[in-house]
Amino acid sequence: MITRVKNQIVQGKHNKPILTDVFYDDTKKEQAVVIFCHGYKGFKDWGAWDLVAENFAEAGFFFIKFNFSHNGGTIKEPIDFPDLNAFGKNNYLIELDDLCSVLDWVAASGSLYKKFINTQKIILIGHSRAGGITAIKASEDIRVSKLITWASVSDYESRFPKGEVFDRWKKEGVYYIENGRTKQKMPHEFQFYTSYEENKERLTIARAVKNIRIPHLIIHGTADPTVDVQEAKEIHTWNPESELFLVNEADHVFGAKHPWNHHKMSKDLTIITEKSIEFTSF
Template sequence: MTEKNSILKRPHKKPILWDAFFKATDTQKPLVIFCHGYKGFKDWGAWDLVAEAFSEADLFFVKFNFSNNGGTMDQPIDFPDLEAFAENNYSKELEDLDALIKFLHSTSNPYQAEINPNKLIVIGHSRGGGIATIKASEDQRITKLITWASVSDFGRRTATSSELEQWKKDGVKYVLNGRTKQQLPHNYQFYEDFKANETRLNIEQAVKKLNIPHLIIHSKDDPSVHYTEAEELHSWNPKSILFPIENSDHVFGASHPWLKGDLPKPLKTVIQKSIAFINK
């Protein structure tokens, strides 16, 4: 069963758009929540096929758009709402993930009978891996963590010393989206929020606090987030499992749009390894 584009409304906050993939059996299944990365969205590339694979493995799979990722309820793909994108930050993404977990575990969730409240797995890709890691370190509801091509540090990605003064002066900086050719705005509040919450947003410290199983999957040839970041994550939590993917890239062979009916081989491996880890 697939339920696309459900809306989680929240008072005084932007709503969250989410999808659920599962077999409707009225039996409780482990809940898997997937967090997309920077310049990402729930409908990117092959993510629907990924969700279907987890569903076929009898898992309740949820993917969602962070509320300020630049999509809208009517246009969830790409970035029609650049004002929202400009106001995004790490704290808001953590808040979004918390709100979604609370809702999925609540009686307000129409699919509550399909979810095992004692088995919650969070998967994060790229920047979403950092968000998932921090959330897993502070939330006892999360029982397993899986990171795909995850970043290991938010600080060095937030601002360089050379651009910081200009960013503060202008109030905004822009990053080119190579695929859509949009100039994506980041308001200076992004840096201010990071500095105000720097201790909480330290991925290294979050990893060291983990006391749940952690699977780290990363391509050795990742051009966007170097494999050394996976090695850092693993070194901070020696109990974690590091699984390298050979001859692949940051998105494990997928692209957007993904028009094929089958998954690329590296991404299939990622899914198989993740499902085996969940079921272990």
């Protein structure tokens, strides 16, 4: 029987809660753990992520998904972005710390889940921007057994504003990106850039991928309009031992959207979920 526990609080390092969901089969012991990390302007309850979680749990995995502490959600409103102040203060280091906090929570496992979790088998899945976060963490944390990236970016530096937009950002201390779905003006404080520059070596995805010594599955859609498929091919060249799995004509979210009002996943999301489950089997 699949048990679903929503909106548990994991204490992080930055005075913001990390809201966490777990899905697992309560009849099985010592299940391998899958930790799913959402991407930019994402959240754990986006679209069909619950269906992904259920599929992994039905396949015998203890599946965890969570909101990064500064993704803009709150305890009372974990969906969408009621806390734009927190969103503006987010950066890559905070997201790495959040993922570390979730890994620490899994390692401790607690009395409630201890018998269900095998802490020697931990798989990270990162979508889009979080593909880079999970790759960096996988390269530096020996607790991670396998890595899967979905539609991952290959670098962070090229995504910062350029020219006059950058100069205005530096001068004013904040710039805004419109959320196409919610129409919110989402802020980025200039510290987002300076924290990257101050930690550039650690935050270079190419460096991290070249240092990965565990199985790595790279999944990407060939028609991704947000992160070009060439970025997946580039990541693959940095780690020739990795596996590259391309989904013909798939987009950035593999046919899903938010809200997702269906009982089944999209065709492409089903394909990549099944492929990921196959890859995560020990």
